[in-house]
Amino acid sequence: MGGILNGVKIVDLSRILAGPYATQMLADLGAEVVKVEAPWGDDTRQWGPPFTSGFDGQKVAAYFLSCNRGKEIVNFNLKNDAEEVRSLIDTADVVVENFRPGTLKKLLGPMPKNVIVCSISAYGATGPRKDEPGYDVALQARSGIMGITGEPDSSPVKVGVAWIDVITGLNAGNAILAALLHKEKTGEAMSIDISLWDCAIAALVNQAHNAIASGVNPIPMGSSHPNLVPYRAFEASDGWFVIGVGSDRQWNNLADLLSLNNPKEWESNEGRVLHRLEVEECVSAAVSLRTRSELEQMLVGIPCAPVNTVLEALSDPQSIARGAVTSHKGVDVLASPLRFMTPQKENKEV
Template identity: 45%
Template sequence: MNGALDGVRIIDVSRVLAGPFCSMILGDLGADVIKIEHHESGDETRGWGPPFAQGESAYYLCANRNKQSMTLNLKSEKGKEIFRKLVSSGDIVVQNFKTGTLEKMGIGYEELKEFNPQLIMASITGFGLTGPYKDLPGYDYIIQAMSGLMSITGETDGSPMKVGVAIADILTGLYTCIGILSALHHREKTGEGQEIDISLMDCQVSSLVNVASNYLFNGITPERMGNQHPNIVPYQTFHASDGELVVAVGNDEQFRRFTYVLERPDLAEQEQFKRNENRLLNKEELIPIVEDLLKRKTKKEWKMLLDDAGIPNGPINTIAEMLEDPQIKARNMLVNMEHPTVENLRVTGSPLKLSKTPVTMRKHPPLYGEHTDSILAGMGYKPDEIIKFKQNKII
């Protein structure tokens, strides 16, 4: 069965995470992805370890399945010629060079669309193609700091904290996918390609959602709240008798049911707790009561009781515990792949469950330059030409 993007060719000259994560998702959906890597060093994440498995870093393996790897010297004239030829038969270019880099090399969007007017180019940068910061490099950590995300992450009396994964990169990869799919739809109707200008900073600011909205409404600078919610109570971590769990009471009816589970239905009748807005104002009184009640049973006991009552809750799992969760297994979120050097390669699965065009794990994360020769041969280059490319450090 063909994927939803079967027949779409992506030339991916991005590296690290945001761009490769985006192109991997599109590859999962059936697109043909050619990953262009530096002819001497390759994607930086190949060296980001340990851990390594038979020379391949776990970091690289997490974002590069369903691709072919081709090395190419984009600073050489012959390398640019090969790149333009690839682009002329492709649909999408994904790139995350600093602003203006490809233009200086003569292979920016304006130049490339002369070879392929229907070309869609997704240009990922730290701060965007315009604005006073457009020429600055942007790494996920810097973006988490500058976007305000770190200022609202961490304990109230602690230091600002970054999120445990490179969340700005991941969000940017997802937003880039949305932009590319929208551009493909537009091209289907009009025949026009376009450039997508997308930045880590913009994506992270957009993801502040209700926290930014709160400030825009009341002008009060949001502060770190640890594991509490700025608008909903009770909605945080609590201690059971044997560890921590999260309870997320999303509305007044849920709170009423929650109090019955706690065997304190009187709490839902008290005026200061009856409605969420009042619970928010009086949380300093309510939270210690709930905390004390939850300490009377284990996490497993509360899980059963709260699930039966329809109260959103869950244990705080380690990564190992999460991967053993029966729900994760049932949803195929852990996938085994064959790999030429890595034994028992396991990767996280795709959250996209399409009924007619399911995602597929067709290709292992490629070895460095694994498909250079075959791609060039498919473009019409002869074996002796490919040998000369290697001798002249074109590939």
């Protein structure tokens, strides 16, 4: 694994997913991460089944393993052991915490001025909701992402993983790296205020901008795209298969390969969006006659894929070639997705 952040020490006071995910990424980059857990452990240790053997050989929920590799774990009760935790923080470059705003100071007092503090909360340190709690599912509901996910006219559907927690963890990692660079340049240790809310709203990207520009609320569209056609899952003879056309050139290639009707009004993406139903029915009819394997072989150069299960994705030849699953202390875990290219080694995993 990489040593880019060798010499950086992080005290991780966070729990669940967003904070631990951020610190795991930094540990993958070589930082020393000391995770402080309550005597009863992180909540996710019990978030099973399934349960399996952990990095210490003890029974633990598989969930916990997804965001806690590469860390030294110590147990303290912050209310009773504040002095010990404060001594640990005095040796750190970064502290990551996800208490409600203001709680860390109440528990441990002011943080040292030379330590970067990354505070992760549901709604941030300011605003009318700053004291409200929030798990990922509640943020998915309030942020609007649940309002555009799923099939039309169906009950609300959340993204299949804790999407907002993961995005927040990635944003927190980026912010910490920027703060470390700022401290190296100026000597100033910054405080970082990261919220699940801000990250969720920012991650609405094109859907939010569509709403801003049009004044119209986006709606759930299943696997379809509001701005591109055809761009969705179609039912092949042996399962579901996704085709994602992102340009007129790709559309023309698809029409040729599947021998599709291609009237002039379908030649531009705007025309295909305006004639969405007819275009999708045309593609659907052609796809239904073929297996997923046949379609993959036919549609070379067209963004497409079978709708896989998780185990199918993990065993895909590309996952195997890229080492998507690795081992840490004898436990199978998802590998860091970061690959750094060097002159000496073409593809170096960090």
